[in-house]
Amino acid sequence: MDLQALIDAASTRDWDTDPEESVSMAVVGLGNYARNVSIPAIEAGDYTELGAVVSGHPEKADRVAEGHDALSLSYEQYAEGEEVDAYDAVYVATPNRLHLDHIRTAADHGKHVISEKPLEATTERARAAVERCEDAGVTLMTAYRMQTDPVIRALASFISHGGIGEPTKAMGEFTFDVLGGSSGPDQWRLDGELAGGGALMDVGVYPLNTTRYLLGTDPVTVDGIARATEPFGSKSEDPGSPRFADEHVHFNVEFATGAVGDFTASFTGKADSWLEIVGSEGRIRIENAFGVNSDREVRIDTDAATVELSDWGLNETVEEFDYFAHCLLTGTPPEPDGHDGLVDVQTMGAVYRSAATGKRVSVDMGPARSGD
């Protein structure tokens, strides 16, 4: 792939087969992100439509459903399989620690699933979600929207074809100033129990997963440092207190190819996100990398030329749901599947263990045997 091919690919779906059907989605969990990003993307998609919404707040569910000509269900109704014919597939957007329950329900009813990232709060639960979907013969996709962005897909292809020589290292950051005024997250993200951790689980997963995707490799060992100040690291036993170690996390990942990544994520501090991939003959830098539909800028600097890409025009969340529907309609396994999500949860569990023990941790040897 040459640079012109990269530029052309960056504004084009590489997977589109134009199926003449669409997939009706049930959206489980109606937090800010689901209401303001995902549902509009499902409505805007070529191959998706909104069939049902599921929430613990009946009034909110009714309000959202009405506005979109969809059914409204309570969690109990969803769990009991009411109106299962109104949707073909399920989008799980609840707190991380609840994904497994809703994925199980979907699998029980033979529905395919796209689950928000991280796949679950612990390796054990993420693995259970993957295995349950495999047993039920339903598709499980992890909602890594970076992997359905045409530019990121084009970059992965460019790298795999030697565009920057041998990739040697990756660096990245996602600082999301939760308390200081970045666009407000749903509050459960600050609950260590529901989220499975802090900044690592919520935002650190982006540079980790995107690097894995761009380099086509998986982690072998990790080490990490986590820090938290009040209120994040509070020892308070008050119900609802946010308690996690990683207001800030720094972690190194040794990948199977020999490349190494060093990444940092924070829940406080001046916000920014970026990713940089270095190879023997070039480097790629992505500015404003991980915010949803953010104004990304990509700079590709090779021995031959420097190219800057921006404003690539396709909405990554529309791409995400359309890609999921395309996979279902064509029988194609999604690239960001359940196993992909499991590898990240497992890797992040290893980072937490490294941060707690001060030792480099093998990703395979750790939570893969004992859960975490």
Place this chain on the structure above:
Amino acid sequence: MDLQALIDAASTRDWDTDPEESVSMAVVGLGNYARNVSIPAIEAGDYTELGAVVSGHPEKADRVAEGHDALSLSYEQYAEGEEVDAYDAVYVATPNRLHLDHIRTAADHGKHVISEKPLEATTERARAAVERCEDAGVTLMTAYRMQTDPVIRALASFISHGGIGEPTKAMGEFTFDVLGGSSGPDQWRLDGELAGGGALMDVGVYPLNTTRYLLGTDPVTVDGIARATEPFGSKSEDPGSPRFADEHVHFNVEFATGAVGDFTASFTGKADSWLEIVGSEGRIRIENAFGVNSDREVRIDTDAATVELSDWGLNETVEEFDYFAHCLLTGTPPEPDGHDGLVDVQTMGAVYRSAATGKRVSVDMGPARSGD
């Protein structure tokens, strides 16, 4: 310090007291850097002049000395104190592993010393250099040119006055493509014995030391990963074979303030260098950060404004030697003193131990007791 004061300070010496004398320098070691960067800086300085050059190659020494109206000495003549009245102070620019010998000689003759970074190849030898100079009552400065650059000095002051709120993390990289065509280093940098290591000792020290300076804090623990391919990691016993673990190094540093830095350095790969400091209310990014007299660009992004500085006009190596001379002439202890250099060598020794053992290493508990 407000942003305007920062901008003003960035183009001004903050230490100048205009002494009416100058310091005559002996330059020990005539490699590329000494000949092409340091000697011209000494000649250009307000308070420095070249008194003598010392080399193992008499013809080279004579040629350099002639061109600069200076004496020419062999290493033996220097060690024996010949022509000691021709210079007031010594600049040591030999391979790292030889710094101590030449620093000892200078101290024996009551000469002040500025030594290239890293201060030595091992903690034990770096500490011996510091102690010898203390015992002799001579000044020892480590040649950290970043610390005498007016912009970096202005940034340190800006940060210490709360310009970016509470500093929480630092990230940085120095990739110097030694084999691939970056401006050629002296070959001893590829000799693990003479250099004390690989990319970490030669270029990784820049983001480490500059972060320590900007944040005004020292390392407490480190962890690191080092990787090398042929020829760097060769096990060959051939004389002259480069052998070190760190063609690539990634390391995290926990600082005493609670801030954490993650840094990477490489001897191969597409070259670049940068440093980024993140605080609760702002961030600072330095592009083209560490190359000598490179075209740096600094972006300061605070809650109040974004400022970009470039082309600050003062030559950092002229500043470095003039600052050293200023310190001698005014009896001011230099900020980048021998202890400053020792802390970095000690920290890097801990990174190497972490890379070898897979464990986070306390900087104080390690090489401080046993040497390395």
